[in-house]
Amino acid sequence: MTIVPVALGDRSYDIRIEAGLLGRADEALAPFDKGRRRVVVTDRNLLPHLATLQASLGASEAIVLPPGEGTKSWEQLEALLDRLLELGVERGDHVIALGGGVIGDLVGFATSVLKRGCGFVQIPTTLLAQVDSSVGGKTAINTRAGKNLVGTFHQPAAVLIDPRVLDTLPARDLRAGYAEVVKYGLIDDFAFFEWCEANAAALLAGDPAAREHAIAHSVAAKARIVAADERETSGMRALLNLGHTFGHALEAEAGFSDRLLHGEGVAAGMALAFGFSAAKGICPGQEAERVAAHLAAAGLPNGLKAAGITASGARLVEHMLHDKKMSGGALPFLLARGIGQTYLDRNVDLGEVAAFLDAQPR
Ligand SMILES: NC(=O)c1ccc[n+]([C@@H]2O[C@H](COP(=O)([O-])OP(=O)(O)OC[C@H]3O[C@@H](n4cnc5c(N)ncnc54)[C@H](O)[C@@H]3O)[C@@H](O)[C@H]2O)c1
Numbered sequence: 312m313t314i315v316p317v318a319l320g321d322r323s324y325d326i327r328i329e330a331g332l333l334g335r336a337d338e339a340l341a342p343f344d345k346g347r348r349r350v351v352v353t354d355r356n357l358l359p360h361l362a363t364l365q366a367s368l369g370a371s372e373a374i375v376l377p378p379g380e381g382t383k384s385w386e387q388l389e390a391l392l393d394r395l396l397e398l399g400v401e402r403g404d405h406v407i408a409l410g411g412g413v414i415g416d417l418v419g420f421a422t423s424v425l426k427r428g429c430g431f432v433q434i435p436t437t438l439l440a441q442v443d444s445s446v447g448g449k450t451a452i453n454t455r456a457g458k459n460l461v462g463t464f465h466q467p468a469a470v471l472i473d474p475r476v477l478d479t480l481p482a483r484d485l486r487a488g489y490a491e492v493v494k495y496g497l498i499d500d501f502a503f504f505e506w507c508e509a510n511a512a513a514l515l516a517g518d519p520a521a522r523e524h525a526i527a528h529s530v531a532a533k534a535r536i537v538a539a540d541e542r543e544t545s546g547m548r549a550l551l552n553l554g555h556t557f558g559h560a561l562e563a564e565a566g567f568s569d570r571l572l573h574g575e576g577v578a579a580g581m582a583l584a585f586g587f588s589a590a591k592g593i594c595p596g597q598e599a600e601r602v603a604a605h606l607a608a609a610g611l612p613n614g615l616k617a618a619g620i621t622a623s624g625a626r627l628v629e630h631m632l633h634d635k636k637m638s639g640g641a642l643p644f645l646l647a648r649g650i651g652q653t654y655l656d657r658n659v660d661l662g663e664v665a666a667f668l669d670a671q672p673r
Pocket residue numbers: 354355356357360378379380383410411412413414416436437438439440443444445446447448449450459476477478479480481484487488491572573574
């Protein structure tokens with residue numbers, strides 16, 4: 312068993328990683344929820360894992376939502392809040408998010424506003440959620456204007472990670488989650504990027520040791536960054552947005568649908584961020600090519616063409632103007648001086664970004 316603490320003063324919590332933990336959730340939750348009521352929220356693809364969890368918890372109510380990015384919506388938020396109110400959930404109760412980043416982001420948001428804030432626990436079931444979205448307290452839904460534009464910071468009371476649940480995850484979702492794993496190497500950890508190059512194939516083939524190392528290393532990296540800058544005010548947490556300004560624009564262009572999963576958009580976005588850095592002469596060209604080659608080897612899109620996006624640079628930049636990092640009319644960008652050397656550049660000319668995107672193969 313591995314425990315990674317997230318140090319946030321009175322909002323601190325532990326991330327517990329252990330094969331088979333889902334079936335022992337009752338024992339894992341008992342120390343801090345002190346017998347309060349538990350309501351599980353999940354999606355339709357997770358019914359077998361819901362059964363395992365419920366067997367451990369004893370009789371606990373469950374709310375089952377439709378799967379997919381479309382569930383991060385006003386309609387589903389309203390329906391979930393109404394249901395939690397009907398069930399009489401109290402502030403001290405724990406709503407358990409059993410699922411991927413979609414369920415985690417929606418349940419996190421709903422519990423942050425339900426009765427002005429009630430407890431929630433993350434039990435992430437995708438690689439993406441186990442290495443990224445279940446940690447750090449960002450919650451959100453998508454709106455007509457774009458990705459994650461309405462949300463809150465609301466930390467979970469605990470994160471329980473059972474790597475074995477990934478055995479049932481479709482290969483495409485596993486690969487998409489891998490994009491957020493390799494992101495930690497690209498941000499500030501060259502040695503981890505080298506580990507990824509050597510171990511991605513084993514990880515994606517389901518090797519338990521590679522899987523557990525990737526999860527533990529990733530959440531430790533995220534916990535360190537979140538503890539230093541919980542609300543993305545110093546520029547530190549913004550590093551976790553590497554590839555996301557491009558990626559969210561591609562996701563918007565794909566209509567937040569399974570045409571392009573979040574992790575796939577991030578993979579293409581990271582390749583574009585490195586490609587743009589290289590085009591500006593900030594990053595050596597071979598390093599940008601090395602990043603693109605690794606993403607392709609992992610079965611991920613590494614540019615507009617591979618992501619199936621044909622929109623013009625101007626149109627993609629239009630989407631970017633909704634980015635939450637916008638400040639004083641300018642958009643800071645995550646660029647890289649090399650692999651493991653990402654930084655926030657506040658002087659990027661959006662015309663240059665549009666021209667760079669127009670020059671990319673379609
Ligand atoms: N809050 C954050 O910090 C943060 C970080 C990264 C991503 N996100 C958000 O996370 C979302 C993407 O999350 P995701 O990639 O987990 O997608 P997801 O939640 O849509 O899950 C992907 C698919 O896998 C299915 N699934 C989940 N676990 C399964 C399992 N164990 N076995 C079989 N099927 C399973 C789901 O039903 C779904 O169809 C995006 O909305 C993104 O914006 C949030």
